[in-house]
Amino acid sequence: MLTIKNLHAEVDGKEILKGIDLEIRKGEVHAIMGPNGSGKSSLASVLAGRENYTVTQGEVNFDGKDLLELSPEDRAREGMFLAFQYPVEIPGVSNINFLKTALNEIRAYKGLPAMEAKEFLKLTKEKQQLVEFNANLMNRSLNEGFSGGEKKRNEILQLAMLDPKLGILDETDSGLDIDALRIVAGGVNKLRGPEKSFLVITHYQRLLDYIVPDFVHVLYNGRIVKTGTKELALELEEKGYDWLKEAEVHV
C-alpha cells in the first residue's frame, strides 16, 4: 500500500526528515510515536503533499503510484487521508458543503457521477452516528468555533465519508476526553478492513489499547530508530524516550 524509501525532507532549508524507511501493507495498522519535534507531523505533511516541505531524497510509492509526483488533491483522490493534528477553521465554508464538494470531486476523479442529494444525506447521517458527531455542527462553518474535541471528531467524520485506502491520524487522540476517545477509536475500528491501512501518530499508549496496531515505530530526530509490536508502546509509556535517544547517539 505505502512504501517509503530513504525519505529526506527539509523545510526552510532545515532538514527535518533524515532518511525514513517504512512499509505499510494492506490491512495493517502502524503506530508512530516519538518525542515532540521529532518529525511525526512533518512525515504526515510530506505524505499529504504540503508545499512548504521539499523532498531532497528518497521515494514514496502509494498503491503503485509515485506519490511524490501527485498534487495534494490527487493524493486524496487516490485514497490518502490525513486527519490533521491542528485542523484549520474556515469561516464561511459550511461543513456540509465542504464535505459534499470533497466527496464529489473524488467521485469525479474516479469517473463517478455526483452523489444524489438523498444518498449524500443518508451517508452523512450514517457516518455522523459512527463518530457521534453533533448534527448541529454540520451546517456551521468548517471547524469555526468548534471545541478541540469536535474538530478531531470532524476529522474522523471526514475520513469516514471519504473512505480512503490509507488513513493517517496525527494525534487525533490529543484533546479528546475518555468517552470521545473510545467513540473515535471505535469509529476507526469499524472502518478497518483488509483493504484499508492506517498510520496512527500518537503520544499515548492509551489510544493503542483501542486501535490495536500491528507495528509500532519510534521516530526520533527525523529517523525511525526502533520498530516493534504493540508491546513497544507499553515499554515507551514506562521508560520514556531517553533510552532510545542514547541508542541513537551510539549508532
Next chain:
Amino acid sequence: MTSDITTPFYQYILDGGNGLTPKEDVLYGVRQDALARFRTLGLPDLKTEAWRYTNIQRVLKEQPFVLQQQALPVTAAQLAPAFIPELSCYRAVLVNGHLQPELSELPAAKDITISKLSEATQQKGFKTFFDKHPHLADQPFAALNTALFADGLFIELKANAVLDKPLHIIHVYTLTQHAFLQPRHLWIAHPHASATVIESTLGLHNDAVAFVNSVNEVVLEENAELWHYNIQNAVQNSRYVNQTAARQETYSRYHHYNFALPQATMIRNNTSVALTGSYTETDLHGLYLANGNQHVDNHTFVDHLVPHCNSNELYKGVLLDTANSVFTGRIHVHQDAQKTNAFQQNNNLLLSEKATINSQPQLEIYADDVKCSHGFTVGQFSDESLFYLRSRGIGAEAAKHLLVNAFAFDITDQVHIPALQHYLTEEIRTVISN
C-alpha cells in the same frame, strides 16, 4: 437637449455650455444654477482630496464623448441575459436612462407610482425632494447631472404600501458612438412603505465607450423600509460615476448593497446617507470583485445629524490581476447626534501581487456619547486553508472558489432573496474561474 458635442465636452461646459439647457425646459432655472455650480466646483483632479486615487480627468480625456441622450431600440430577446434566474419580480427597463414601458412589467399603480422622471416634474414629491439632498451640493458630477440629465426613473411608494415582489431595474446602455450619459432618478418611500429594489446593468455597446454619470436620490420617510441592491455588472467599455444619496426620516430602515463586479473599466460610487430623523437603521454593504485592469472606488458617507441612529457598514473587496481599488468611509457624527452607533469595516483579499488597495476611514465625531468603530484588513489566501481543502480532494481552483465565497459570505449571506443570493454567488464563481 439634443446637442452633440464632439470636442471634449468638459471644455465645452467649462466654457459655458451654451445651448445645453433650452429655455423652454421647466427645469431651466435649476439647470442653469447647476451649471454655474459645476463651473465653480470644477472637474476634480488628483489634488482634489476625494479624488486622489481616481484620475477622473484622464478617464474623461481618453476619447471625445457625445452627449447622447436618446434611447435606441432594444428587443426583448436582447434583454433576457439580464434577468435573474428564478427571481419572481417586477421589472423596469431603462434604455440609456429612458424607461421603456413595453419592455417592463410594472406593479399596479395602486401602491406605487413608477414613471419617467421627466414626466414627474409637476408631482409634489418631485418638487419637494428633487435635487435637495444636502450631500449633492458640493459634488461636481451631481451638478453636471442636474444640468444635463435627460431622464431617469421616478418611483413613489405610497404611504403604507408594501411592494409584494422585488422591483428589478435593468439599466440598458446601447450606443452608436462614445457617449456621456446622465441618468437621474428619484425614489421616495412615504411613511410605513416598504420595498425591495434591485438595479443591474446590461451593456449592449461593444466598441463604443459609455461614461455613465448617474445620480439617484432616495428618500425614506418615517418608518419606511427599503432594500436597495445595486449590481454593477457592466461591459468592458463602461466607466461609471454613480451617486446614490439617501436620506432617512425617523424609524426608517435603509439596507443598501453594492456589488461592483467586472468588467467596467472604472467605477466610482459615492454612496451617502443623511440621517435626518432619529431611531433609524442603516446598512451599507459592499462587495467589490475586481479583475483585469479595473479601477473600483467606493466613497461612502454616513452623516449622523440627529441622536439615536444606527449605521453599520461592511465593505469587502476581492482583487485579482492588476485591479485597483479605493475605499473611503466617512462617518460624521454631529454634536447633537448623541447615542449614535456607527460601525465600519473594510476587508480585502488580494489575490495578485499586482493588485492594489487604498483604504481610508474618515471619522469625524463631535458628540461624546456615541459608539463608533472602524477597521481595515488586507490579506491573502491562507495557505493553510488552501492545503486543508486540497488534502480532501478539492482541486486548487475549486478550493480558491470556496475560499473567495467564504470571504464574501458576510455580504452574500445578508442578501435576503435566495434567487438573488444564488445569482450573485454564481457571478462570483464565473469571475474567479476565469
